[in-house]
Amino acid sequence: MAQNQAKAERALQSNSQRLFEIADTALPGAGLGSYSLARDIRLIYSHGKGSRMWDVDGNEYIDYVGGAGALILGHSHPAVVKAAQEQIARGAHMFGSLNDVAVTLAERLVQDIPCAEKIAYATTGSEATAYAMRLARAYTGKEKILKFEGAYHGNHDYAIVSTFPKQTGDYPHGIADSFGQPAATTSTILIAPYNDLEAVEKIVNEHGRDIAAIIVEAVQRIIPARPEFLQGLRKICDQNDILLVIDEVVTGFRLSYGGAQTWYDVNPDLATYGKVVGAGGPLSCIAGRADIIDLCDPNYKGQDGYTYFNGTLHGNPVAAAATLAMLNELSKPGTYDHMNQYADDLCNESQAVLDRHSVPAIAQKTGSLWQILFMEKTPVNHADILASDQVAMRRLDTELMKQGQYVLPGVRRFVSAVNTDKDLEDTLKGLDTACRVFNKK
Ligand SMILES: Cc1ncc(COP(=O)(O)O)c(C=O)c1O
Missing domain, CATH: 3.90.1150.10 (Aspartate Aminotransferase, domain 1)
Structure with missing residues (x-):
């Protein structure tokens, strides 16, 4: 009943x-x-x-x-659907060795991303920013990363520091955004107010010898970078042996085909990509200087400087095929x-x-x-x-x-x-x- x-x-x-x-x-x-x-x-x-x-x-x-x-x-853009469907029929996933589509896309990304001498694949935007931070630490031998208050770089422990703070200030101390976050994440991530070169200079003067990279969104959520801001960060980084990482997960292939790097005419050491790169599928990448990206060359495993990179879905051929189709449409x-x-x-x-x-x-x-x-x-x-x-x-x-x-x-x-x-x-x-x-x- x-x-x-x-x-x-x-x-x-x-x-x-x-x-x-x-x-x-x-x-x-x-x-x-x-x-x-x-x-x-x-x-x-x-x-x-x-x-x-x-x-x-x-x-x-x-x-x-x-x-x-x-x-x-x-x-469901017809060109993207066709490319993804055809690739699923050829093979949805291949691990460990390269696949033809991932190589074709890598060539295209190196050609089309302004700062890219090489790219390394990852799966999500979060993974790309985590790897960029790890590469920067490995390359410079320094531990700290400077990020901006309110900036979002993904879901990992080193990204969620002062992303959603209810109060601003107390720079460069960051606030953990989540329960369950190790204290090491807030002690190694320094925080500065966005669009404020003076504040960045002050922090770098004090902590520069420990800072591996400055990571920045070119449009922080909806806040545009002031025209001189990214260029100013480039200069500060150059003067202090710090790498500049532009998080292009949102802006890449969106602000313009060349992303924020073209829109703002700035040249980072590394840039991170997801969203449009991936075409809604499991693919992202880090692009930038070959001498930094080569630290994850698996032939150097076990040697000094080797930086660990791995993921089941890296270079996924379906997402790579969809991304190639998307880039073809976007470049019209x-x-x-x-x-x-x-x-x-x-x-x-x-x-x-x-x-x-x-x-x-x-x-x-x-x-x-x-x-x-x-x-x-x-x-x-x-x-x-x-x-x-x-x-x-x-x-x-x-x-x-x-x-x-x-x-x-x-x-x-x-x-x-x-x-x-x-x-x-x-x-x-x-x-x-x-x-x-x-x-x-
Ligand atoms: C600027 C930026 N970086 C990184 C990420 C993380 O990307 P994902 O959600 O694919 O891990 C996002 C996601 O919104 C983002 O907006």
């Missing part, structure tokens, strides 16, 4: 309610990673095509999350002009809607990265982000989700190469309604 009632109740539920009941029992917080959404906007997606996604109840969304930036060609004329123009129009016209409704926010963008922030002017560092009205930001973003836009509340978002005029029109209509609801509450 009770069983029949439970069955009848389940039949009345939507597909997403049914799946969330399962997710609630099987997954922590019924979520993925560190994202959990309020119950009334929890979504379970089933598929995507181009710039749109659908949930399991058939609702359609314009996708501005874009697989956290990996899907620069939108969902007009791709970046379209993306950047769409982001310009989107932000200019969104700003007009916000202003019309007297919503005190700015539509902030660099290239195809954008976000609506509740502040008056472009942020310069993490302190500016903390000083902004984040509750209001999340409230508006939540309304946008209810209006058919996939944005994660409070998180930076992406334009893709396949966004259309209709997307723009629907986005602005959704924003108009969201602002009206926002002002009523």
Whole structure:
């Protein structure tokens, strides 16, 4: 009897309610990673095509999350699907020895990444930044890494220091972002405020002889580097025997085909890639100077300086084939002009809607990265982000989700190469309604 009632109740539920009941029992917080959404906007997606996604109840969304930036060609781009399908049929995975596609992609990456004399494969962006730090330590014989407050370089223990601090200051001491982190991670990671060369110089003057590398995002979340900032870091690094690592996991092949290095005209010693490199699959890389990357040459295993690198999925041929297809599409004329123009129009016209409704926010963008922030002017560092009205930001973003836009509340978002005029029109209509609801509450 009770069983029949439970069955009848389940039949009345939507597909997403049914799946969330399962997710609630099987997954922590019924979520993925560190994202959990309020119950009334929890979504379970089933598929995507181009710039749109659908949930399991058939609702359609314009996708501005874009697989956290990996899907620069939108969902299921025919060239990427074809390349991945053909490669799965040839062999989904090969370990230990090279495969032909991984070699072809390596040649392409060395040719197209400005700082790349060589590349080394990894699997995720986090793995790439962890290896870059290890290589920098091995190369310089120094232990400490300087990172910036509020910068995200992935999920490993050396990356999650002062990434989400609730208070700024007390430089260069970092704050552990997670329980379970060894104390060694906070004592070897030094923290500076973003876009502040004077503060970096001060820390380097004091600790330079222990600093192996400065790692930096060229656009820190949504904060653009000041034009002179990256060049200034290059100079400080050169003067103090410190390596400059630009984390291009987001900006690589996105700000421009040459990534942040071309956009800002700066030459790092190492750069880390993921997301677009990987095409949404398990592949990332470290690119840069051959004399540094050669430290992981397996022929030197057991010798002085050899730096350990290994991973089951390194050079995965399906992700490599998909990435090659993606790079072919991205290098077609007009791709970046379209993306950047769409982001310009989107932000200019969104700003007009916000202003019309007297919503005190700015539509902030660099290239195809954008976000609506509740502040008056472009942020310069993490302190500016903390000083902004984040509750209001999340409230508006939540309304946008209810209006058919996939944005994660409070998180930076992406334009893709396949966004259309209709997307723009629907986005602005959704924003108009969201602002009206926002002002009523
Ligand atoms: C700048 C940056 N670096 C590293 C990472 C980590 O990449 P992954 O999530 O693939 O490990 C991310 C992920 O968002 C990122 O934005």
